[in-house]
Amino acid sequence: MQVARENANIDEASYLDRFDSGAVMVKHNESESIDPIALHPQRGGLKLGDQDLASLLDEIVYAVRNELPIVDTMQRLGNDRLGRLGRAAKQIAGHLETGGSISDAILLIKSPSAKVVAAALSPTGQSTEPGGARSSGIGSINADLLGMLASRIRSRCDAARISRLMWFYPLILVAIAYATVLFVVVPLVSEYRFHITDQPLGIRWPNWLTQIADWLGVYPWLTPVVIIVTLIVGCFLISRRPTFGSSTRKSMFCHALADQLSHDVPESDAILVASSLSGYSVADSGTNADLSLSDPPIKQLLNKVGGISQSDQSDHEENSMEESSRLRIVSSTAQLRYLGNLYQFNARRQQRFWSIVIPQLATVLFGLVFMASYVWFVIGPIYREVAQW
Numbered sequence: 001m002q003v004a005r006e007n008a009n010i011d012e013a014s015y016l017d018r019f020d021s022g023a024v025m026v027k028h029n030e031s032e033s034i035d036p037i038a039l040h041p042q043r044g045g046l047k048l049g050d051q052d053l054a055s056l057l058d059e060i061v062y063a064v065r066n067e068l069p070i071v072d073t074m075q076r077l078g079n080d081r082l083g084r085l086g087r088a089a090k091q092i093a094g095h096l097e098t099g100g101s102i103s104d105a106i107l108l109i110k111s112p113s114a115k116v117v118a119a120a121l122s123p124t125g126q127s128t129e130p131g132g133a134r135s136s137g138i139g140s141i142n143a144d145l146l147g148m149l150a151s152r153i154r155s156r157c158d159a160a161r162i163s164r165l166m167w168f169y170p171l172i173l174v175a176i177a178y179a180t181v182l183f184v185v186v187p188l189v190s191e192y193r194f195h196i197t198d199q200p201l202g203i204r205w206p207n208w209l210t211q212i213a214d215w216l217g218v219y220p221w222l223t224p225v226v227i228i229v230t231l232i233v234g235c236f237l238i239s240r241r242p243t244f245g246s247s248t249r250k251s252m253f254c255h256a257l258a259d260q261l262s263h264d265v266p267e268s269d270a271i272l273v274a275s276s277l278s279g280y281s282v283a284d285s286g287t288n289a290d291l292s293l294s295d296p297p298i299k300q301l302l303n304k305v306g307g308i309s310q311s312d313q314s315d316h317e318e319n320s321m322e323e324s325s326r327l328r329i330v331s332s333t334a335q336l337r338y339l340g341n342l343y344q345f346n347a348r349r350q351q352r353f354w355s356i357v358i359p360q361l362a363t364v365l366f367g368l369v370f371m372a373s374y375v376w377f378v379i380g381p382i383y384r385e386v387a388q389w
Contacts, residue, residue, distance in 0.1 A: 047110040050157035052085040057117065057150035059089075060102070064143040071096045102141070112239075113153055119276035120149050144259050145277060152244065152252060159351040166359035170366060174227070177370045182220055185378055189213040203385045209377055244279065247347035252278035254301075254340035258333045267292045293332050302335050 048056070056077070063073040071093050078090035088109055095105040103118040111117075121141055190213055192203045205213075216223070244252065253274050260270030271291040275282050282297040293302070 251343035
């Protein structure tokens with residue numbers, strides 16, 4: 001009994017030693033990885049919008065570029081900002097204080113862009129050059145890539161906001177049209193319908209119009225329910241799309257890869273980081289072989305713009321292998337930056353088309369169709385009947 005009591009005291013003392021200012025140390029040795037949900041199970045899964053997430057990334061970029069501790073920056077942001085952004089910053093600061101990484105802390109946030117941001121914050125393959133990425137105390141973070149990602153997230157948020165505002169007018173027009181049909185056309189068609197026994201007061205409406213009026217008189221609520229359910233299903237399907245469009249993913253891949261190569265990151269690591277950050281796949285699933293700029297997907301991408309001419313290559317044949325490799329990296333970096341800007345221009349054009357042009361066309365076309373139908377099928381029969389009196 002005495003030995004068992006001493007063993008219990010030892011176990012209790014070793015357990016209490018794991019506490020430090022009320023925080024539980026999750027990992028017991030350096031080889032174990034930290035489970036972010038296990039650190040804060042009661043606060044895991046905080047949902048954050050794109051605008052707040054972009055603001056959070058801007059704070060991290062500011063801290064990295066000014067060589068400030070990210071923990072202090074997150075604590076300051078948590079104290080200064082209210083709402084979900086402040087709670088998310090405090091959650092990240094608490095995770096970093098326990099020894100976790102910033103990429104794992106971002107995964108605590110419920111956001112479609114969380115995995116992309118975690119890839120951008122991952123130190124794997126990142127540069128350690130003073131001009132590109134600076135040490136933050138918890139790993140090397142490329143501020144340029146992170147700033148680019150914050151800009152893309154904010155741009156997507158602005159495009160979604162503009163799209164919602166532009167689609168609001170067609171929906172209002174549809175509601176006005178349905179109210180007009182329900183409270184004006186249906187009573188008019190039902191009351192002044194043509195009958196043999198009451199021919200002088202009857203109007204010869206089209207058969208399909210009388211059938212629709214009878215159906216709407218019995219089920220006036222069914223059409224709004226169908227429209228609302230369709231909108232909900234459409235919004236759900238849209239939310240399940242990839243985080244960014246195809247052109248935006250390619251633009252982010254080109255810019256990220258060019259930034260990595262310009263800071264002497266190995267080609268394989270640079271391609272993996274750029275692919276994880278952008279969501280643009282350049283290798284078959286399950287392929288773990290080393291990637292290079294000469295692989296078919298990337299070579300096909302680079303062939304869209306002119307590279308080094310054959311004469312330039314022959315001039316450098318006598319140079320060392322290192323010089324030839326450096327020249328190839330410089331040329332590929334310039335090509336990638338040009339392609340990134342080109343794809344970004346295409347992405348902005350697509351956003352404008354779907355967010356502004358299509359809603360405006362829908363408003364104009366639906367308005368014209370509704371007015372023409374009302375004049376031809378409702379006012380027309382009345383005018384022709386009155387003309388015969």
